[in-house]
Amino acid sequence: MANDTKERILAAALEMFSQYGYAGTNIRELSASLGLVKSGVYKHYESKEAIWNALLDQMIAYYGEHFGSAERLPPVPDSPEELVQMTMQMVNFTVHDERIIMTRKVLTLEQYRDARARELATKHFLTGLIDMFTHVFTGMMDKGLLRRDDPVMLAFAYTAPISALIHLCDREPAKTGEAMRQVEAFSRHFIKTYGEDIR
Amino acid sequence: MANDTKERILAAALEMFSQYGYAGTNIRELSASLGLVKSGVYKHYESKEAIWNALLDQMIAYYGEHFGSAERLPPVPDSPEELVQMTMQMVNFTVHDERIIMTRKVLTLEQYRDARARELATKHFLTGLIDMFTHVFTGMMDKGLLRRDDPVMLAFAYTAPISALIHLCDREPAKTGEAMRQVEAFSRHFIKTYGEDIR
DNA sequence: TTGACAAGTGACCTTTCGTTCACTATAATG
DNA sequence: CATTATAGTGAACGAAAGGTCACTTGTCAA
Numbered sequence: 001m002a003n004d005t006k007e008r009i010l011a012a013a014l015e016m017f018s019q020y021g022y023a024g025t026n027i028r029e030l031s032a033s034l035g036l037v038k039s040g041v042y043k044h045y046e047s048k049e050a051i052w053n054a055l056l057d058q059m060i061a062y063y064g065e066h067f068g069s070a071e072r073l074p075p076v077p078d079s080p081e082e083l084v085q086m087t088m089q090m091v092n093f094t095v096h097d098e099r100i101i102m103t104r105k106v107l108t109l110e111q112y113r114d115a116r117a118r119e120l121a122t123k124h125f126l127t128g129l130i131d132m133f134t135h136v137f138t139g140m141m142d143k144g145l146l147r148r149d150d151p152v153m154l155a156f157a158y159t160a161p162i163s164a165l166i167h168l169c170d171r172e173p174a175k176t177g178e179a180m181r182q183v184e185a186f187s188r189h190f191i192k193t194y195g196e197d198i199r
Numbered sequence: 200m201a202n203d204t205k206e207r208i209l210a211a212a213l214e215m216f217s218q219y220g221y222a223g224t225n226i227r228e229l230s231a232s233l234g235l236v237k238s239g240v241y242k243h244y245e246s247k248e249a250i251w252n253a254l255l256d257q258m259i260a261y262y263g264e265h266f267g268s269a270e271r272l273p274p275v276p277d278s279p280e281e282l283v284q285m286t287m288q289m290v291n292f293t294v295h296d297e298r299i300i301m302t303r304k305v306l307t308l309e310q311y312r313d314a315r316a317r318e319l320a321t322k323h324f325l326t327g328l329i330d331m332f333t334h335v336f337t338g339m340m341d342k343g344l345l346r347r348d349d350p351v352m353l354a355f356a357y358t359a360p361i362s363a364l365i366h367l368c369d370r371e372p373a374k375t376g377e378a379m380r381q382v383e384a385f386s387r388h389f390i391k392t393y394g395e396d397i398r
Numbered sequence: 399t400t401g402a403c404a405a406g407t408g409a410c411c412t413t414t415c416g417t418t419c420a421c422t423a424t425a426a427t428g
Numbered sequence: 429c430a431t432t433a434t435a436g437t438g439a440a441c442g443a444a445a446g447g448t449c450a451c452t453t454g455t456c457a458a
Contacts (some may be wrong), residue, residue, distance in 0.1 A: 005405080020312065024222030026445060039448080040406050048446065105311060111370050112218065112304060118370055125364060135398050156381075160360035161394060163324055171310050171317055182355075189352050204435075225415065238418080239436050247416065 006044045008034055009057055013051050021109045022052055030106065048104035056116050059103055065119060067128050076139030080191040083140070087182070087187045091162060095169040095176055104170055125167075129159035147196050154194060161186055205243045207230045207233055209257055212250050217301035221251055224242075255315050258302055262319060266327050273331065275338030279390040282339070286386045288377070290361060294368040294375055303369055328358035346395050353393060360385055 012033050016025040027048055031038040066072060074090070077083040083107045094100050107124055108115040133155035140146040146154070165179045165186075211232050215224040215272040226247055243252045265271060273289075276282040293299050306323055309316040332354035339345040345353070364385075366377045 021220055021222055021308070021312075022222055024312075027447085028445080036405090037407055038446085039408075042447070043405060046380070046447095109308060109311070112308070113220075113223075121370060122367060126367060150388070153385065156360055156385065157356065157388070160363040161355055164359040164362060168321060168325060171320060186352065186355065189349070189356070226417090227415080235435090236437060237416085238438075241417070242435060245417095 005034075005040075006054075009041060009044055009051060010055050010155065013055050014099070014102050014106065018053070018105035018109070020064070024049075030137055054115075055106075056114070056120070060116065060120055061105070062103075063123065063128075067123075067132070072136045074141065076136055078143070079144070080145060080195050083136070083145075083191060084187045086183065087162070088184055091166065091183050092180065095180070101170055105165070108167075108170070125163055126160075130155045130165060133159050144196055147194050149194065158187075158190055205253075206234075207239055208243055208250060209254050213252050213298070213301050213305065216251070217304035217308070218252065221247075221312070221316075235277050249395075251313075253318075255313070258305070259315065259319060261302075262327075266322075266331070270324065272334045275335055275342065276344070277342070279344060279394050282335070282344075282390060283383065283386045286361070287383055290365065290382050291379065294365055294379070300369055303365070307369075324362055328362060329354045332358050343395055348393065358387055360372075363371075 003169045009030070013025070016030050016033070024047075026184050027038045027041055030051075034041075041051075045054065058108050074086060077086055104124065109119040111121040112118070130152065134151045137146055137151040137154045137158070141148055141151065162183055164181050169176045169179050208229070211229050212224070215229050215232070217384050224247075226237045226240060229250075230240050233240075240250070244253065273285060276285055288351070303323065306320040310320040329351065333350045336350040336353045336357070337344055339349060340347055361382055364382050368375045368378050
């Protein structure tokens with residue numbers, strides 16, 4: 001089927017672009033990894049750049065579906081421990097899911113070259129996380145689990161260090177285990193610092 | 200002079216690699232930006248890869264000289280306000296110095312491909328900053344300016360968000376002003392959270 | 399059965415890449 | 429003054445890049 005190959009091409013492109021970058025990827029190898037010859041690719045996309053644009057379209061759409069809408073916000077934890085657990089689950093998923101890893105790498109590699117990659121990178125690495133945890137922390141303050149404070153600032157203070165550790169895992173996968181332990185330690189430190197003593 | 204041109208080639212390489220990446224850079228343009236023809240650079244470096252390696256050598260040496268040694272650690276602030284000022288000064292410098300910006304970009308673009316870039320990226324973006332502020336915060340705790348806590352954890356919690364904002368400036372220079380304000384707000388928030396009330 | 403069409407092939411084209419090399423100009427050295 | 433090393437030139441090379449095209453194959457509707 002046409003659609004099938006079209007999507008397989010995008011999957012292969014994600015794999016190669018995330019490893020070698022756009023400029024470092026050639027259509028020959030990309031085609032070969034799909035078991036076909038390079039002219040076959042041009043039956044589905046008119047150029048290398050068209051593949052790139054389609055891949056970005058897909059990444060943007062995926063992000064919108066999974067993180068863009070308000071319904072997709074995570075539930076507000078009922079205890080500090082639940083915040084730690086939720087965080088660990090999210091981070092554990094995001095540093096082990098190959099597709100998400102590759103998406104982050106592509107955005108990292110092309111952020112200076114492509115305007116849409118740049119925009120998505122900022123959402124993916126910064127503002128999206130802040131928005132998400134602003135909601136979480138607002139809820140936790142309402143429940144009396146967190147000290148009253150600027151939830152946006154807390155979300156920034158919480159997500160940026162964790163994001164840094166995720167980037168570390170992408171860069172040095174061997175350190176993933178150690179990084180996960182640091183995420184947990186940081187999460188508990190955060191709770192200790194901002195948690196409301198219920199008495 | 201031979202040395203002069205050699206260094207000018209490295210400077211041009213830093214500029215181009217940071218903008219287009221290693222794979223996206225070609226020797227023709229690099230040479231042209233120096234006002235000579237491409238075969239001229241081969242009088243100084245035997246290959247594109249040799250230029251890359253020399254550039255990395257230089258970046259590693261530079262980092263070692265300026266951030267590696269214990270003497271280069273910043274002075275311990277005498278007041279919370281001084282921490283804010285010192286931070287703002289450092290960040291302001293690092294987001295406006297073209298050479299440092301380009302260095303960060305190169306490390307970002309080549310971190311998945313080159314082992315030495317990877318290593319330097321982790322130092323540059325994470326552990327180096329943590330080490331530096333571990334020293335600062337240890338000193339501030341000794342002076343009674345900061346609540347007693349794990350200084351490494353505090354350094355991580357302090358530098359990671361700031362590092363995220365620096366990366367944002369690299370990615371979207373138009374947001375530099377806003378990012379600087381966020382750095383200051385975050386620094387003050389940090390002081391408010393961890394500062395020791397002297398009474 | 400036939401015609402149309404989508405998917406894939408392989409040869410080929412043009413451009414650009416990194417690299418080489420014979421050569422020139424310059425300036426310091428014996 | 430003759431020599432020698434250095435920096436730079438310009439033409440050329442082979443490899444690899446992105447892309448095109450005539451052609452084959454398989455599928456399915458009329």
